[in-house]
Amino acid sequence: MTDTPFEAKARAREALQTFEPYDPAFTPSKINLSANENTYSLPEGYGRALAEAMASTALNRYPDPMANELRDAIAERHGVERRAIIVGNGGDELLFNLLFTFCGPGKRLVSCPPDFSEYALFAQMNEVDYVPVWRRLDDFSLDVEALVEAACDAALVILTSPNNPTGDVLDHAVIRRLLDETDALVLVDEAYVEFAPEGTSVVSWVADNPRLMVLRTLSKAFGLAGLRCGYLVAAPEVVDMLGAIRQIYSVDVLAQAVALAAIRKRDLLVPTIEKIVSERERLGVSLSGIEGVTVWPSAANFVLARMRDAAQVRARLRDEHSILVRDFSAAPGLEGCLRITVGTPEENDCVVSALTTLLEGK
Ligand code: PMP
Numbered sequence: 325m326t327d328t329p330f331e332a333k334a335r336a337r338e339a340l341q342t343f344e345p346y347d348p349a350f351t352p353s354k355i356n357l358s359a360n361e362n363t364y365s366l367p368e369g370y371g372r373a374l375a376e377a378m379a380s381t382a383l384n385r386y387p388d389p390m391a392n393e394l395r396d397a398i399a400e401r402h403g404v405e406r407r408a409i410i411v412g413n414g415g416d417e418l419l420f421n422l423l424f425t426f427c428g429p430g431k432r433l434v435s436c437p438p439d440f441s442e443y444a445l446f447a448q449m450n451e452v453d454y455v456p457v458w459r460r461l462d463d464f465s466l467d468v469e470a471l472v473e474a475a476c477d478a479a480l481v482i483l484t485s486p487n488n489p490t491g492d493v494l495d496h497a498v499i500r501r502l503l504d505e506t507d508a509l510v511l512v513d514e515a516y517v518e519f520a521p522e523g524t525s526v527v528s529w530v531a532d533n534p535r536l537m538v539l540r541t542l543s544k545a546f547g548l549a550g551l552r553c554g555y556l557v558a559a560p561e562v563v564d565m566l567g568a569i570r571q572i573y574s575v576d577v578l579a580q581a582v583a584l585a586a587i588r589k590r591d592l593l594v595p596t597i598e599k600i601v602s603e604r605e606r607l608g609v610s611l612s613g614i615e616g617v618t619v620w621p622s623a624a625n626f627v628l629a630r631m632r633d634a635a636q637v638r639a640r641l642r643d644e645h646s647i648l649v650r651d652f653s654a655a656p657g658l659e660g661c662l663r664i665t666v667g668t669p670e671e672n673d674c675v676v677s678a679l680t681t682l683l684e685g686k
Contacts, residue, residue: 339451350584354646355674358667360488360516360626362547362596364668368387370592377585382576389572391580397587398555402527407560410567411583413574415515415541415554419564420446422480422537422556425569426509427452431479436466438657440488442455452479463656464490464620468498475506486514486520488654489663491622493524503533503541509562516624517599517602518545524623527557534559544625545597552581600625604666610676611664615684628652629662637682638662645678 333341348359357363361514366374372511395409401524402409412418427433435443437456446609447454452472457471464487475481481502485494494512502510513555517540527538541554553575575583604622611629612619618630619642631637641647649665652658 326386329426340449341448344571351642352649353642354647355667356648356662357667357671357672357675358648358650360624360663360665362544362600362625363665363671364547364596364599366547367592367596370586373585373589374582377581378578381444381581382405383577383655385516386575387573387575387577388578390567390573391569392592394575394580394584395555397584400558401590402457402557404531405560407529407554407563408557410451410558410570411553411555411561411580412570413579414543414552415513415539415553416442417552417554417571417574418539418554419443419482419513420449421566421570422511423450425448425565427479432474433480433482434471434474434478434508435482435484436471436487438464438487438490438652438655439482439484441655443482458657459490464492466494468501469496472501475502475508476508478506478508478535479505480509480511481506482511482513484515485526486516486622486624487526487625488516488624488668489628489650489658489661491620491624491626491628493520493623496526498503499526499529499536502537507535508539510600511537511539513539515539516544518531518593519601519625521673530557530559534561537562542586545593545600546590547596548582548586551582553579557581560566584637592653596634600666603672604667606669607664607666607672607676610672611679614676614680619681620622622630626663626665628658628661628663629661631659633681634662637679640682641675644676644682647675647678649675 391411394407398409399406423446433454434448434455444454455474457474530536537558543549608619608627611617620628638651650663652661
């Protein structure tokens with residue numbers, strides 16, 4: 325026994341001592357366009373099917389650890405076998421488990437920032453050597469030669485298509501080169517793919533390329549961010565490894581039942597997805613029309629916009645207009661950038677009109 329004050333941090337695993345609790349800088353606001361959720365009300369028959377699934381689920385039993393009924397529905401969606409699917413508590417859990425399983429201390433993860441910040445974060449937690457291959461900072465295109473070279477020494481490469489937060493889609497030729505010229509595992513994160521043009525997904529490649537994996541989530545197009553359900557399409561051997569290490573009950577009974585109903589009723593979401601895509605184009609054009617604002621083309625349900633005094637603009641949007649967007653202006657390569665989720669037509673009109681007021685004084 326000593327008199328020194330209790331310090332949990334000092335007792336934590338050394339690699340974790342600098343971590344702080346996640347703070348998305350969330351302030352309750354009238355309009356929340358900060359987290360790339362689907363802000364539309366659920367289509368009639370879809371919402372009803374989800375509610376019925378929830379109401380008829382018993383909570384006294386443990387979930388099926390491998391969520392086999394849900395896996396079957398997802399497998400059918402993609403024309404693969406059940407053995408090629410694993411579900412997780414959101415895509416986040418699967419990303420963490422991939423790094424935990426196939427990387428770890430001394431192994432390398434390569435990705436192409438600016439991209440989803442959790443890749444680097446989960447790498448750091450798992451003491452993985454993270455090697456960023458930076459995109460060109462004007463158009464966010466990939467440095468393909470540098471990527472292929474870095475991938476030669478990597479255990480895992482993660483590419484995001486459409487990319488968060490830049491919105492661009494990946495050229496399939498890059499994936500082909502990584503599979504042909506390196507021995508790395510390649511994860512294509514397709515969290516936003518439902519908003520991208522037909523043919524963007526490489527999920528059909530998985531069957532012939534056992535080192536390729538595709539991540540999907542129900543948090544975006546399916547409107548289920550609060551449910552926490554994502555899945556991976558991968559070689560059965562990869563699924564078995566991930567199945568062996570996963571927290572056995574991480575996808576609870578409600579998540580399994582609701583996700584199953586959502587997958588079965590997915591056709592009902594098509595009009596909403598089409599509306600979000602057309603609103604994305606309208607929002608992009610309107611924002612570009614504001615003095616001093618640059619908008620990049622996007623294939624996702626958000627747009628990235630650059631403007632002067634972005635951090636201050638974001639704070640004034642929140643405080644004076646009760647609109648929340650995501651500030652990336654302090655992130656490397658994203659100076660002056662805000663990421664704005666595509667909302668309903670009314671929400672998009674509000675953000676355009678508020679930004680016009682703030683930036684043009686009108
Ligand atoms: N990948 C990307 C690129 C994302 O933007 C997100 C969520 N913002 C995820 C994966 C994980 O989503 P979830 O955990 O909600 O499934």
